[in-house]
Amino acid sequence: MKSCVRDWRNIESFLAERLMGVKKIIFDRRTLVGICIIFLLSVFLGSVANIGLIKRYLKGEFKQAFISRESFPGLVFISLPEAEELWFSRQAIFIDSRSREEYQLGHIPGAVSLPLVEAKREKIKFFENFPPGTALVIYCEGGDCQTSLNLGKILYQRGFKNIRIYSGGWTEWVNAGKPVEK
Amino acid sequence: MGKCRKTSGKMKNLLKNRYFLLGLRLIVGGIFIWAAISKIADPLSFAQDVKNYRLVGQLLSFLTALFLPWIELITGIFLILGIFPRACALLLSLLLTFFIILVTITIIRGIDVECGCFGTFSRRTDFWLILEDLIWLIISLLLLFSPANDFSLFRFRNENHKMAQESEEIN
Numbered sequence: 001m002k003s004c005v006r007d008w009r010n011i012e013s014f015l016a017e018r019l020m021g022v023k024k025i026i027f028d029r030r031t032l033v034g035i036c037i038i039f040l041l042s043v044f045l046g047s048v049a050n051i052g053l054i055k056r057y058l059k060g061e062f063k064q065a066f067i068s069r070e071s072f073p074g075l076v077f078i079s080l081p082e083a084e085e086l087w088f089s090r091q092a093i094f095i096d097s098r099s100r101e102e103y104q105l106g107h108i109p110g111a112v113s114l115p116l117v118e119a120k121r122e123k124i125k126f127f128e129n130f131p132p133g134t135a136l137v138i139y140c141e142g143g144d145c146q147t148s149l150n151l152g153k154i155l156y157q158r159g160f161k162n163i164r165i166y167s168g169g170w171t172e173w174v175n176a177g178k179p180v181e182k
Numbered sequence: 183m184g185k186c187r188k189t190s191g192k193m194k195n196l197l198k199n200r201y202f203l204l205g206l207r208l209i210v211g212g213i214f215i216w217a218a219i220s221k222i223a224d225p226l227s228f229a230q231d232v233k234n235y236r237l238v239g240q241l242l243s244f245l246t247a248l249f250l251p252w253i254e255l256i257t258g259i260f261l262i263l264g265i266f267p268r269a270c271a272l273l274l275s276l277l278l279t280f281f282i283i284l285v286t287i288t289i290i291r292g293i294d295v296e297c298g299c300f301g302t303f304s305r306r307t308d309f310w311l312i313l314e315d316l317i318w319l320i321i322s323l324l325l326l327f328s329p330a331n332d333f334s335l336f337r338f339r340n341e342n343h344k345m346a347q348e349s350e351e352i353n
Contacts, residue, residue: 034269042252066229146234
């Protein structure tokens, strides 16, 4: 019993010593000065290197997504009235970028399911069915979902240059009482 | 038992070896420099990768994309050159811990995103990514707590200065 207590005290003092060592290393003045210098240098270089992007951000260019208009000129964000008009006039193919399961639970009538993961594969049926000139409206869940934008970028790089991202997505469409299909 | 002690003794010696620690610094520093350059080349794409995690808003994603790659780059360069090696090791350990927590949360939330770790060479957030980050974290912690991690430019400068002073005294 006595040896057990002694062992425990040894362990305790060993741990306390080690912790003191850790504290000493982390809260060492040189370490903290080093971290401050790295941070300040990073902020300075990051600001100087990206001054153009900062100006564009302040002008409100990247409010919806971080894409450059020069890199994706045919990729446009649309709201509910525009999506509704395109859907009624059948001027564009609606693409659902959510998972197959979510699509089966409900989607915008006539929309084609193309989950983001599948679009990354080289050969999928979608590209055989629709020529690159087709006008597309892509949507996902809505809110902060990003799959519609990411799918839009992939399709753009594969030759579809007329793409609209409906950022309100499925949630906004349902909440507005628009027609749905199951 | 004896064998075990011998092995642990060898390990301890290895961790006290300056050249071994310098090798570790070259590996971790190199990885972080590569990761940083691929992000600095396309900050918008990295900002979108950060946004895809659905954890922070537009502004924080933008600020992260502007400054995080530079922190990684400077830390990587400083670590290799031996400028504030402990500060670099501490910073990398904190960053890697944050990355591991972030990837774990993303997997638990069921969000399927690219990690954004190496710009266009990024891969999916999965269990293997956590394992990979854990290996880098262990190396960073070794560098942080090893007493022999002082193979630095300053040390060379000081040693050369000492040698010069000694030779002057002899003359």
